[in-house]
Amino acid sequence: MNVMEAIKGRRSIRQFTDQPMEKDKLENLLEAARWAPSGGNLQKWRFVVVTSASQKELVRQFAPGIFAMPSAFIVICAEVEPDANEWKKKLYLADCSIAAQNIMLAAHEMGVGTCVALSYAKSAISEILELPEDFEPMLVVTLGYPAEDPEPPPRLELSAMAFEERYGQEWKS
Amino acid sequence: MSQRMVVSEEGLYEVLAFLFSSAHILVNEPHLYGTFRLIDGASRLIGFALESGELEDEEFLGHLKEDVDERKFLLMTDEETYFKLLEESTRAMAKQMKKRAAARDGDS
Numbered sequence: 001m002n003v004m005e006a007i008k009g010r011r012s013i014r015q016f017t018d019q020p021m022e023k024d025k026l027e028n029l030l031e032a033a034r035w036a037p038s039g040g041n042l043q044k045w046r047f048v049v050v051t052s053a054s055q056k057e058l059v060r061q062f063a064p065g066i067f068a069m070p071s072a073f074i075v076i077c078a079e080v081e082p083d084a085n086e087w088k089k090k091l092y093l094a095d096c097s098i099a100a101q102n103i104m105l106a107a108h109e110m111g112v113g114t115c116v117a118l119s120y121a122k123s124a125i126s127e128i129l130e131l132p133e134d135f136e137p138m139l140v141v142t143l144g145y146p147a148e149d150p151e152p153p154p155r156l157e158l159s160a161m162a163f164e165e166r167y168g169q170e171w172k173s
Numbered sequence: 174m175s176q177r178m179v180v181s182e183e184g185l186y187e188v189l190a191f192l193f194s195s196a197h198i199l200v201n202e203p204h205l206y207g208t209f210r211l212i213d214g215a216s217r218l219i220g221f222a223l224e225s226g227e228l229e230d231e232e233f234l235g236h237l238k239e240d241v242d243e244r245k246f247l248l249m250t251d252e253e254t255y256f257k258l259l260e261e262s263t264r265a266m267a268k269q270m271k272k273r274a275a276a277r278d279g280d281s
Contacts, residue, residue, distance in 0.1 A: 061190040064198065064210055119202065121194035153250070 006105045011152065013113025014067055016144030021051065021071040025110055029074065029143070032106035036099040039091045045099055045138075048075040048129050058128045063140060065119020071144035075125065076100055077135045096138040103141055113146035179228055184221030191217060208259060209248050215262075216241045233269050237262060 001009070026049055033047055050056055050073040059073050060066050076099055078092035104114040117140045125137045162171035180188070195210040219238040222228055241262055247255040 061187055062194045064191055064195045064213070119198055119206075121197045123197065124190070124194060 001109050003105070006108050008152075010104055010108040011113070011150045012115040013144070013146045013148060013150070014115055014142075015147040016068060016070045016113060016142075017147045019071065019145045021112065021143055021145075025112065026051070026072060026074075026143075028110070029103045029106050029112075032102040033074075033076070033099040036095070036102045038095040038098070042095070044079045044092060045096050046077045046079065046135060047099075048077060048131075048137075049073070050075065050129075055128065059120070059125060059140070062124035062128070063117060063120035065117045066115075066140070066142055070115075070142035072142075074103060074141045074143065075129060075137050076139045076141065077129075077131060078138045079134055080136045082134065092136075093138055100139050100141055107143060111145065112143055113148075115142045116140070117142060177227060179222040179225045180218065181221065181225070184224070188214065188218050188221065205248060205252075209245060212241050212245055212259065212262065216245070230269065230273075233265075237265060 030047055030049070033045070038044065050059055051071070056069060056073060059075070060069055076096045078096055080092060081088065084092070100116050104116065107114045120137070120140055122137055125131075125140070126135070129137070131137065158171055158173065163169050164171050191210075191214055195214065199207050199210060216238050219234045223231060223235060223238070228234060241258065244254060244258040247258070
């Protein structure tokens, strides 16, 4: 599978089988995240992997946007400086998002389904994971072997979303 | 009509966690997500009640939950059908509660 095949073939998977995720696969995904780019190479992210039944249940209970129990969660956290300005806060989220995409593409290549979630109660997740005060859970990635094979959702045509030189000037293939 | 408790304490906590979390995150989520969290919460509550196996309206609530779970994700792709679900499920609830009230009045 080449990179473009992974990008186009990946789907958000929300139903998982009971098959547990192998630890070496989880470590490979962490490795994929580790090599993501970050602003100023700050690498302010930290990754908490949750696989135990009791921790997973707690995380899911405070994540209204997660509908089925996955085999694992990777909670991508950012070390947020107390006086971080808006720009920096956006940078943390951008960095964590890029790391999440690395995880999802690498997972897809190994036959593991993922979905990235933002609908969870940050305060509760921080409490459950015992995050230090200056860390914030930025994204939750659910992982497991897919129990569904969703159709690709529609995508805008390039001509509707890409422009040449200036906005509004149509991109011509 | 029964006055029994049909949700376990575990179920109660799960629903409460869902409600508190939803209230918390809805502050920043798109406003239509609020409607979604409400019917999703209703479906979860029905699920716990069904687990008790002691419901008088098991068939009605089972079907209602099935319908909600089947159509709720249309919020993302087909708002019109999703809005229909909200209207139809509310109407179905009203119809069922009318029936229950009539039965209750008949009992007394």
